[in-house]
Amino acid sequence: MFQIDRFGRTPIYEQIIDQTQRLIASGILKEGDQLPSVRVLSQELSVNPNTLQKAYSELERRGLCISAPGNGRFVTADAFRLVGEEFRGRLDEIRRIAKELRAAGVPVEEVLEAVNVVYGKEKEE
Amino acid sequence: MFQIDRFGRTPIYEQIIDQTQRLIASGILKEGDQLPSVRVLSQELSVNPNTLQKAYSELERRGLCISAPGNGRFVTADAFRLVGEEFRGRLDEIRRIAKELRAAGVPVEEVLEAVNVVYGKEKEE
Amino acid sequence: MFQIDRFGRTPIYEQIIDQTQRLIASGILKEGDQLPSVRVLSQELSVNPNTLQKAYSELERRGLCISAPGNGRFVTADAFRLVGEEFRGRLDEIRRIAKELRAAGVPVEEVLEAVNVVYGKEKEE
Amino acid sequence: MFQIDRFGRTPIYEQIIDQTQRLIASGILKEGDQLPSVRVLSQELSVNPNTLQKAYSELERRGLCISAPGNGRFVTADAFRLVGEEFRGRLDEIRRIAKELRAAGVPVEEVLEAVNVVYGKEKEE
DNA sequence: GTGGTCTAGACCACC
DNA sequence: GTGGTCTAGACCACG
Numbered sequence: 001m002f003q004i005d006r007f008g009r010t011p012i013y014e015q016i017i018d019q020t021q022r023l024i025a026s027g028i029l030k031e032g033d034q035l036p037s038v039r040v041l042s043q044e045l046s047v048n049p050n051t052l053q054k055a056y057s058e059l060e061r062r063g064l065c066i067s068a069p070g071n072g073r074f075v076t077a078d079a080f081r082l083v084g085e086e087f088r089g090r091l092d093e094i095r096r097i098a099k100e101l102r103a104a105g106v107p108v109e110e111v112l113e114a115v116n117v118v119y120g121k122e123k124e125e
Numbered sequence: 126m127f128q129i130d131r132f133g134r135t136p137i138y139e140q141i142i143d144q145t146q147r148l149i150a151s152g153i154l155k156e157g158d159q160l161p162s163v164r165v166l167s168q169e170l171s172v173n174p175n176t177l178q179k180a181y182s183e184l185e186r187r188g189l190c191i192s193a194p195g196n197g198r199f200v201t202a203d204a205f206r207l208v209g210e211e212f213r214g215r216l217d218e219i220r221r222i223a224k225e226l227r228a229a230g231v232p233v234e235e236v237l238e239a240v241n242v243v244y245g246k247e248k249e250e
Numbered sequence: 251m252f253q254i255d256r257f258g259r260t261p262i263y264e265q266i267i268d269q270t271q272r273l274i275a276s277g278i279l280k281e282g283d284q285l286p287s288v289r290v291l292s293q294e295l296s297v298n299p300n301t302l303q304k305a306y307s308e309l310e311r312r313g314l315c316i317s318a319p320g321n322g323r324f325v326t327a328d329a330f331r332l333v334g335e336e337f338r339g340r341l342d343e344i345r346r347i348a349k350e351l352r353a354a355g356v357p358v359e360e361v362l363e364a365v366n367v368v369y370g371k372e373k374e375e
Numbered sequence: 376m377f378q379i380d381r382f383g384r385t386p387i388y389e390q391i392i393d394q395t396q397r398l399i400a401s402g403i404l405k406e407g408d409q410l411p412s413v414r415v416l417s418q419e420l421s422v423n424p425n426t427l428q429k430a431y432s433e434l435e436r437r438g439l440c441i442s443a444p445g446n447g448r449f450v451t452a453d454a455f456r457l458v459g460e461e462f463r464g465r466l467d468e469i470r471r472i473a474k475e476l477r478a479a480g481v482p483v484e485e486v487l488e489a490v491n492v493v494y495g496k497e498k499e500e
Numbered sequence: 501g502t503g504g505t506c507t508a509g510a511c512c513a514c515c
Numbered sequence: 516g517t518g519g520t521c522t523a524g525a526c527c528a529c530g
Contacts, residue, residue: 087229104150104212118223195515275479337479348493354462
């Protein structure tokens with residue numbers, strides 16, 4: 001369910017958050033679905049329970065899930081909408097990199113092309 | 126010549142590396158040009174000499190400059206070509222994020238718009 | 251585990267790099283083994299943590315180890331192969347010096363003898 | 376007459392000493408020959424006069440040349456013999472590297488082979 | 501506990 | 516003046 005890179009520079013708890021969000025965005029996790037418990041998941045991934053706790057707390061803070069003490073942790077009704085907004089925020093990352101590329105003299109066409117290819121079109125605009 | 130953000134999460138030495146590469150990419154620093162000395166720059170930016178040393182060492186490792194002990198540090202002949210490759214590699218980052226955005230249902234137009242806006246406006250950083 | 255010469259002209263951090271490579275080459279350090287932590291080693295050798303950090307960073311750059319932040323630093327799978335190549339490259343140094351000696355009229359027997367003596371005796375350093 | 380590498384890690388004055396010794400060892404510079412003056416050579420090589428002064432002083436200290444104030448600097452009668460001894464001292468370098476190679480598991484045959492090839496023989500011993 | 505970054509200040513060799 | 520190395524000590528994020 002999750003794939004952890006222990007040597008990368010992005011913290012494990014962030015990887016958990018990210019991947020959970022991706023699961024919600026892609027519809028694999030839907031409203032009312034139960035998230036794996038900290039204990040189980042910590043064993044499965046050989047990850048410190050505190051790390052998972054931190055990830056889940058953050059997901060809760062963002063309103064993507066809610067814990068029912070003693071029963072587990074469940075995806076909220078708003079989750080899908082919320083991750084949509086969240087992901088849109090990543091356009092900022094695109095902007096940041098694009099700014100660098102512009103400063104480095106990479107033409108806009110190359111950047112647009114990269115995006116278009118990902119979206120499945122050969123050429124556009 | 127350099128602009129340091131002391132509160133961001135990216136280390137100062139990386140900012141120096143980045144901006145130096147940008148100066149080379151944009152042709153402001155050319156083959157044979159001397160980089161500002163560690164001491165002088167450290168005063169100018171109020172940054173510790175060691176931090177700059179670290180940045181410069183990394184640039185040297187990447188083949189962008191070379192030090193002549195006692196004389197200073199100079200931009201190499203390959204520098205321009207090397208940073209070109211380096212920056213084009215960042216298109217991969219764009220692709221990676223774009224893939225995530227597509228999966229999250231963000232329409233391609235929004236992504237292209239983000240890029241175009243960056244390339245269209247004057248303001249930087 | 252390590253032996254530091256504080257009075258020689260070779261920097262401490264290079265000595266660390268060298269000796270670590272030797273430990274890998276001789277199989278004492280194997281894939282997956284954890285390197286002594288910066289803090290612990292710094293105490294053991296009475297060497298500043300930063301100096302060790304520098305050595306380890308370089309080893310990491312060369313692909314001999316990899317750091318899992320918060321967990322430690324581990325020998326990579328490629329390490330053994332890589333140091334093998336590294337060390338064989340030093341035969342070039344031998345060749346360079348031998349060329350000088352030949353030009354200076356030192357007979358080949360003396361050079362071979364020097365090598366044989368080293369390989370023949372037990373004592374080290 | 377001299378070839379200077381301004382970017383290498385070996386100091387310029389050492390390069391001068393080295394190359395002068397090589398010229399003596401190979402018989403190009405003989406007893407009584409005049410060395411190029413500091414002024415002339417400094418211009419020719421675009422090297423700081425102080426640097427050359429340092430090199431020449433060291434050569435004098437080793438007894439390879441002697442300065443006749445106002446007349447120039449000349450190779451001594453002992454020079455050839457002395458550089459011979461000096462070069463023989465470089466066997467220590469060979470020993471040092473051989474020691475490293477042994478520790479790294481490189482077989483003695485490879486080292487001997489490297490030496491033999493330089494001395495013009497394919498196989499020996 | 502781990503690694504990563506930064507500062508302040510020192511010393512050295514070389515030019 | 517230049518770069519290179521080292522120490523001491525601090526702070527941070529992560530697990």
